[in-house]
Amino acid sequence: MERKAMCPGSFDPVTYGHVDIITRTSAIFDEVVVTVFDNPNKEHLFPLDRRIDMVRRAIADIPNVVVERGEGLLVECARKRGINVIIKGLRAISDFEYEFQMAQTNRALGNTVETLFMMTRPEHAYLSSSLVKELARHEADISEMVPPEVVRALARRGDSRDGEANSAFQISGGDDR
Ligand code: PNS
Secondary structure (H helix, E strand, C coil): CCCEEEEEECCCCCCHHHHHHHHHHHHHCCEEEEEECCCCCCCCCCCHHHHHHHHHHHCCCCCCEEEEECCCCHHHHHHHCCCCEEEEEECCHHHHHHHHHHHHHHHHCCCCCEEEEEECCHHHCCCCHHHHHHHHHCCCCCCCCCCHHHHHHHHHHHHCCCHHHHHHHCCCCCCCC
């Protein structure tokens, strides 16, 4: 039987921390579906299609990973795909409460999925999408944190920062990853 896992998230934008979790998951499972959602609790900098495109490019060289648009409930997306394992990355204790709540909720929704947590590498423990956006706003070097496509996309957002367009960067990702 094929072992499949789902790596869900909002990926706004994808970081090397995400790429590492996806890569390590792909070494354990036969097929990995990365599902990119809008998170209603966050105001996203990049539209969903753009985020999907950036994740696709970031993992293009991993043969057993596909990237899909997430719609509706995560547990339903997983069920339709015949997936019963959800993998989430954990950076620090601070992630735990949020992730614990989501895992318990997903279980309560149908008991069809198991959520497993993968510890991030220590070098990614500090890394988050919101931090990257904040650094990009200040034109800091983020090339060690995100793939080149994301560096370029964030720089382009920065280029349109004059006047009103600056609102593109007025977005707080909260505790996003
Ligand atoms: O990267 P994020 O923003 O922490 O990911 C959160 C995400 C997208 C995994 C979560 O919001 C989600 O599962 N959304 C799909 C809708 C759903 O099933 N909500 C209930 C989950 S507790």
